Amino acid sequence: MLWLLSLTLISTLWACTQEKQETEDVILLQDDLGRELTLESQPKRVLSLSSSMTEMLFAVLDTSAIIGRTQNDDYPTAALAKPVVNNYPVDYEQVLALKPDLIFTIEGITPLDVAARLEELGIPVYYQKYNTVEDIFTGLEDIGRIMGKEQQATQIADSLRQEVAQIARRHKGEQDPQQVLAITWTDPIYVYGQNTILTDKLRILGTENAVKEVFEQPYPALTREYILKLNPDVLLGGTPEKLEESFFGQYPELRKIKAYQNKRLYAPTDDLMARPGPRVVESLRELEGFLYP
Amino acid sequence: MRRGLYFLLALLLILVVLLLGLQVGSFDSDIATILNAFLHYDPDNTTHFAIMHLRLPRLLLALVVGAALAFCGYLMQAMVNNGLADPYLLGTASGASLGAVIVFFGFVEISLGGFYMPPVFALAGAFVVTLVVVMLGYRKRQLIPAQLLLAGIAISALVTSIVGLLTFLSDSEGKLKSVIFWSMGSFERASWALLPYPAVALLLALLLFVYYQKQLNILLLGEERAQALGVRVANTRWVILGTVSVVTGFAVATSGPIGFVGLIIPHVTRGVMGTTGRSNLLFCAFVGGLFMLLCDLLSRLIYPPAGLPIGIITSFFGVPFFVYLLFRKNYNFKD
Numbered sequence: 001m002l003w004l005l006s007l008t009l010i011s012t013l014w015a016c017t018q019e020k021q022e023t024e025d026v027i028l029l030q031d032d033l034g035r036e037l038t039l040e041s042q043p044k045r046v047l048s049l050s051s052s053m054t055e056m057l058f059a060v061l062d063t064s065a066i067i068g069r070t071q072n073d074d075y076p077t078a079a080l081a082k083p084v085v086n087n088y089p090v091d092y093e094q095v096l097a098l099k100p101d102l103i104f105t106i107e108g109i110t111p112l113d114v115a116a117r118l119e120e121l122g123i124p125v126y127y128q129k130y131n132t133v134e135d136i137f138t139g140l141e142d143i144g145r146i147m148g149k150e151q152q153a154t155q156i157a158d159s160l161r162q163e164v165a166q167i168a169r170r171h172k173g174e175q176d177p178q179q180v181l182a183i184t185w186t187d188p189i190y191v192y193g194q195n196t197i198l199t200d201k202l203r204i205l206g207t208e209n210a211v212k213e214v215f216e217q218p219y220p221a222l223t224r225e226y227i228l229k230l231n232p233d234v235l236l237g238g239t240p241e242k243l244e245e246s247f248f249g250q251y252p253e254l255r256k257i258k259a260y261q262n263k264r265l266y267a268p269t270d271d272l273m274a275r276p277g278p279r280v281v282e283s284l285r286e287l288e289g290f291l292y293p
Numbered sequence: 294m295r296r297g298l299y300f301l302l303a304l305l306l307i308l309v310v311l312l313l314g315l316q317v318g319s320f321d322s323d324i325a326t327i328l329n330a331f332l333h334y335d336p337d338n339t340t341h342f343a344i345m346h347l348r349l350p351r352l353l354l355a356l357v358v359g360a361a362l363a364f365c366g367y368l369m370q371a372m373v374n375n376g377l378a379d380p381y382l383l384g385t386a387s388g389a390s391l392g393a394v395i396v397f398f399g400f401v402e403i404s405l406g407g408f409y410m411p412p413v414f415a416l417a418g419a420f421v422v423t424l425v426v427v428m429l430g431y432r433k434r435q436l437i438p439a440q441l442l443l444a445g446i447a448i449s450a451l452v453t454s455i456v457g458l459l460t461f462l463s464d465s466e467g468k469l470k471s472v473i474f475w476s477m478g479s480f481e482r483a484s485w486a487l488l489p490y491p492a493v494a495l496l497l498a499l500l501l502f503v504y505y506q507k508q509l510n511i512l513l514l515g516e517e518r519a520q521a522l523g524v525r526v527a528n529t530r531w532v533i534l535g536t537v538s539v540v541t542g543f544a545v546a547t548s549g550p551i552g553f554v555g556l557i558i559p560h561v562t563r564g565v566m567g568t569t570g571r572s573n574l575l576f577c578a579f580v581g582g583l584f585m586l587l588c589d590l591l592s593r594l595i596y597p598p599a600g601l602p603i604g605i606i607t608s609f610f611g612v613p614f615f616v617y618l619l620f621r622k623n624y625n626f627k628d
Contacts, residue, residue: 185467187397187411188474188481188599221474221599223481225343229319250409253346253484256339 029146032129032139033107035115039124042148043101049087050109052275053128054079056136057104059278060143060153067098075271075279090114092121102126104143106276108218130276132200133284137161140278156278163281164204167288171206178291179210181230181259182273183237186247188221197276201284207234207291224251234291235259239267266290296566296576303579307356310586314352317593318343346485354483354491354547355589355603356582359554361495361544363581365537366555367562367574368502371509372533373438379556380541382445383534384422386550387452389542390476392418393549394456397471398463411475412487416546422452423538436530477602478549480589491543495578498536502574505532510569551604553611554581560618584611 027039045067048054054073057066069079070087085094087110095103100123105115107129115125126146128139137157144153180202182192191211192198196218199209210232211220235257237243243265248255259265268290272283315327320340322330330341365380372378381387392414395401401410426448430441456472463469502509508529511519519526541555562570562577570576588607592600 185470187471188479190467190470223319223347223598223600225347226319226598228339228343228347231339245404249404249407250482253342256342 029124029126031127033127035125035127037102037124037126039102041101043146045099045101046147047085047095047098047100047103048073049085049090049103049105049125051075051271052277053104053106053109055275055277055279056128056140056143059156060140060149061147062149065147067100068094075275090118092117095123096121102146104128106130130197131195132197133164133204133280134161134200135197136276136278136280160278160281164284167281167284168204170288171204171292174206178207178233179230180207180234180236180291181210181227181232182268183235183247184219186237187250189224189227189251190219190221193218193220198273201280201287204284205288205291224253227254228256231257232259233262234264234266236266236268236273236287236290238265240265242267296570296572299565300572300576300579303576303583307579307583307586310583310590311352311356314586314590314593315344315348317590318348319598320344347483350485350488351480351483352586352589354488355480355585357488357492357495358480358544358548358551359558359585359588360578360582361491361498361540362551362555363558363562363584364495364498364574364578365541365544366557366581367559367577368509368533368537369555370559371512372530372537373442374513374515375438375442376560377556378442379552380537380544381449381550381552381555382442383538383541384426384445384449384452385419385538385541385545386552387449387456388418388420388422389415389545389550390418390456390472391422391452392416392546393475394459394472397468397475398459399468412482412546416542419542419545420538422448423542427534427538435527436534438530474602475549477604478551478607479600479603480548481599482547487547491540491547494540494543498540499575499578501532501536505529506571506574509533509574513569549604551585551607553604553607553615554585557611557615557618558584560615564618564621 025041027042029037029039031037044065046057046061046065047068048057048066049070051070051073054066054069055075058076058079063078066082068085069082071084073079083094083098085091085098095118103118103123103125105125105127107127110125110127115127118125128142130136130139137160140157141150141153144150182198184190184192192209193211194209194214202209210230235243238247240263248260254260268283268286272279272286312324312327316322316324320343322340322344326340327344330344334345335341362380366378369378369380369382370376373382393411395418396403396410396414401414403410426441426444427436429444429448430436432440460469460472463472508524511522511524512526512529514522516526558581559577561580562573566573566576585607588603588610589600591610592603592606595601
């Protein structure tokens with residue numbers, strides 16, 4: 001995952017020039033996308049460009065090290081006191097004004113060309129990417145290591161791991177796992193695909209993502225027919241009233257699915273579903289409440 | 294005789310593509326399953342249900358919308374006497390998009406009294422914008438084609454930028470997806486409840502123009518000669534305008550603004566049937582429907598399950614063909 005190579009480069013330049021010997025402390029990092037970053041010293045002031053990353057940073061770092069938040073960040077409450085940096089489109093001037101040593105973000109929120117522009121402006125960008133719940137925890141540890149807060153990060157990650165393990169134990173070896181479909185949008189119908197972290201959360205809870213096919217996009221668009229064929233036991237995506245209005249009202253054909261027939265329609269909290277962060281345990285508990293009423 | 298054969302061919306192809314299209318979907322189904330679904334429909338059989346309630350209305354909607362757009366394109370080109378005209382010149386597409394966007398962005402409840410609002414507002418938007426364009430293209434109780442074209446272009450640009458502004462200010466990725474999906478067209482919303490609106494509008498319009506076909510052809514000779522031959526040009530133009538706005542409005546409201554069909558198919562029609570064929574309008578509708586069915590089938594084969602946005606396919610296959618027509622020596626809009 002993380003290749004933190006604190007290299008003490010004794011640059012001995014023998015070649016044609018007669019420069020003086022220089023001793024430089026350079027920190028070389030490789031982020032989750034395999035991009036290489038060079039830091040001149042350990043970062044002290046950091047900025048997040050995604051709401052979930054803000055939650056990650058607040059879990060590990062001292063509040064004073066975090067110097068801003070995006071317009072959407074509302075958790076934890078301490079984040080609200082920070083100056084706002086628009087992340088779409090990115091407010092480069094505000095970023096420069098805040099002078100972060102390093103920016104953390106996650107794949108899918110910050111486009112690579114934005115990162116390249118920020119690096120041109122002298123601010124390295126570190127991406128994280130999570131496929132599983134465990135990836136979030138290693139992400140916390142990586143942040144700790146980069147920022148010199150290893151102990152605190154490990155502690156938090158381990159206690160979260162224990163809580164997840166406890167939940168997982170309750171649902172180990174569930175017979176005939178429930179098939180769960182989670183929709184993110186109704187027109188067109190977009191769902192959580194197999195390659196999203198939700199699949200891992202559902203696995204921990206002894207259930208399965210009803211979408212088995214792996215699509216290119218993490219959140220593929222599906223047809224009514226496809227959903228009829230999946231015939232999920234549980235549908236996540238809104239209260240029964242809301243789904244009746246915006247989903248089943250518009251697609252009455254889908255009233256045939258088991259989830260509708262058995263009234264297994266639930267509305268998980270948007271932010272807990274959409275933000276992979278330290279509140280993942282809270283998200284698991286919420287889902288557990290829906291899946292095992 | 295030759296024209297009759299072309300009609301027969303188009304009809305046959307439509308049937309073949311319909312049969313092919315009925316087989317494509319998430320549930321496995323061959324010809325036998327499809328015949329079974331038609332002859333011995335079993336409401337508890339989900340495959341039967343998918344064939345009859347999802348695939349069939351979708352294909353029929355594609356057929357109707359393709360036919361409607363091609364038909365309206367033919368009328369518009371005849372009315373303004375210009376082969377570059379298409380049904381959206383009156384601002385229908387941008388108006389419909391604005392209507393739909395207003396609902397998607399939450400200015401209106403997404404569903405009122407059990408009715409899903411985006412198509413309703415799209416229809417309203419199409420009519421309002423068309424009305425404005427027509428008012429601008431109208432002088433001394435006469436429609437001035439050139440003025441109408443310019444008004445259409447200007448107002449469309451304005452409305453499109455309003456849509457762009459709303460889209461830019463949008464706060465959610467989901468809403469953006471809705472708008473993008475809408476603006477490229479789709480038949481995924483098709484249902485038996487939705488189908489009658491564009492279908493009835495198209496049928497009535499086709500019947501009306503059985504009567505007006507002759508005037509339409511004379512109109513191609515130019516305003517003065519048409520007048521001299523006893524065609525009430527002003528009157529005919531109003532009939533065309535009314536028909537195009539209603540039929541296009543319903544087509545766009547149900548499926549989004551699908552491009553190029555209304556531009557290209559009329560040229561194909563004239564290429565095959567001659568500039569003033571007696572049954573050109575009907576043939577144009579047939580070919581438009583066939584083309585759209587093919588595009589829908591391709592879109593679902595290339596990118597299952599949801600299918601590529603239909604507008605992308607129509608341009609992808611339509612434009613090269615159009616270029617071919619442009620470079621073919623023996624075809625000319627007014628020959």
